[in-house]
């Protein structure tokens with residue numbers, strides 16, 4: 001029951017090569033008990049408890065965890081760099097790298113750029129609403145005033 005061990009033993013049980021291994025090494029490592037594993041086997045961070053120490057970022061063997069500013073309104077709920085067909089084969093909610101969110105018609109500010117099949121978002125992205133609505137995979141997570149994420 002350790003993500004690093006699972007990765008060494010055949011890459012873990014998830015079909016997505018970028019996906020969370022779900023065994024909770026980040027939760028076990030967090031010195032502030034800020035992470036719990038959900039019923040779906042995914043880590044949930046309590047933003048009130050989190051101090052931003054970064055231990056979880058260093059612990060996750062898949063490099064999924066990332067520190068973002070408390071003020072960042074939107075983040076991407078996927079880290080897969082796979083191409084469209086590979087993502088669709090294993091996941092309904094993964095970024096398919098279509099680039100729609102980076103187009104001027106969708107994000108007029110030009111704040112979003114594509115890199116290796118994933119959009120790169122600025123922490124202060126303000127014209128996100130159309131992208132959130134139009135994304136075919138509904139990948140974006142919008143945080144409310146309390147810092148909670150809602151897909």
Ligand code: SF4
Nearest residue numbers: 030050051053054056
């Ligand atoms: S950054 Fe937050 S969630 Fe991650 S280990 Fe530190 S306190 Fe826990």
Ligand code: SF4
Nearest residue numbers: 095096098099101135
């Ligand atoms: S619109 Fe959605 S699926 Fe397409 S690149 Fe942006 S985040 Fe990925």
